[in-house]
Amino acid sequence: MTIFATVAAFETALASLPSADAHARAAAVARQNQLTKPQGSLGRLEEIAGFLAGWQGRAVPRVDRARAAVFAGNHGVVARGVSAFPASVTAQMVGNFEAGGAAINAVARAAGLELVVIPIDLDRATADFTEGPAMSEADCLAALKAGAAVVDSGLDLLVLGEMGIGNSTAAAALCARSFGGDGRDWVGRGTGVDDDGLMRKVAAVDAALATHDGAPVTAFETLRRVGGREIVAIAGAVLAARMAGVVVVLDGFICCSAVAPLAASAPDIVAHCIAGHRSVEPGHKRLLDRIALEPLLALDMRLGEGSGAALAVGVIRAAVAVHAEMATFAEAGVSAA
């Protein structure tokens, strides 16, 4: 996609985001109001049907071609003792995804999702962002492109997920740099670090904020400086999906942190996004509030891999089924109010 050919093209695309089809959305709302139920009684299911209708440009939306894309990357900041697990687990989990044995494999199967796994340069961790930029411009553009490559305009829905030991620290740094606050405001236990580990995470985020203080706070620079390849790829997928009119289902704190630098300058970037769930990682609620997304599920999950987003697809499928399959008052001979 040419929008990822240069930094300028990326920033320009972000500044000129397409909108949903208002006619298709209005037609979906009109249909909802004729279905055999009190108006509004299906709550957010009605909203989801209208939302998908608008982005798909059809009054009766569908979820026939739905894909989950899980990106993986490694992080130099792991050297600071910020994760309960070693960096080698990233590649091992990619092997597990490919063999079909991870949580996301099971949830994707249950949700009827095609699963694609995209490891990005796992043998080349990002640089430690407490000391300098995590990535070069070229590496950051390459990660954006890897994300865009999972989007095709024939998709009805795209679920995004990540795997990258240490990436909950990168996620906290992205949020702090995008929306303000410091390490304490955005850091959580991730894979389950102890109190000392938590302090190391806070210190890493605060060090990153100090190191990059004064650098430009554009979407691209924030992603490049304190992101990671798998997170940048998610940002690329979100933007490419918007250009293609494909609805995105976001996962937990780390997945959503990819959107933070984009939303800081272009709040409308989340207009084609559904927050699949709210993770128990404390920064996630703060982030969802900041980007004004209401999660569909809250199941006390804190896994990542796209697992919470994939679970939400069951609800989205039901919203679409209800919209397409219910009889209208006229068809069923039921008296309308």
Ligand SMILES: Cc1cc2ncn([C@H]3O[C@H](COP(=O)(O)O)[C@@H](O)[C@H]3O)c2cc1C
């Ligand atoms: C076996 C295993 C499977 C995972 N699947 C997702 N994550 C999650 O944990 C990581 C973030 O936490 P932190 O910043 O503390 O390293 C990411 O890879 C995330 O996807 C996993 C972590 C582990 C250990």
Ligand SMILES: O=C(O)c1cccnc1
């Ligand atoms: O919310 C998440 O995405 C998350 C939280 C902890 C560990 N991995 C992912």
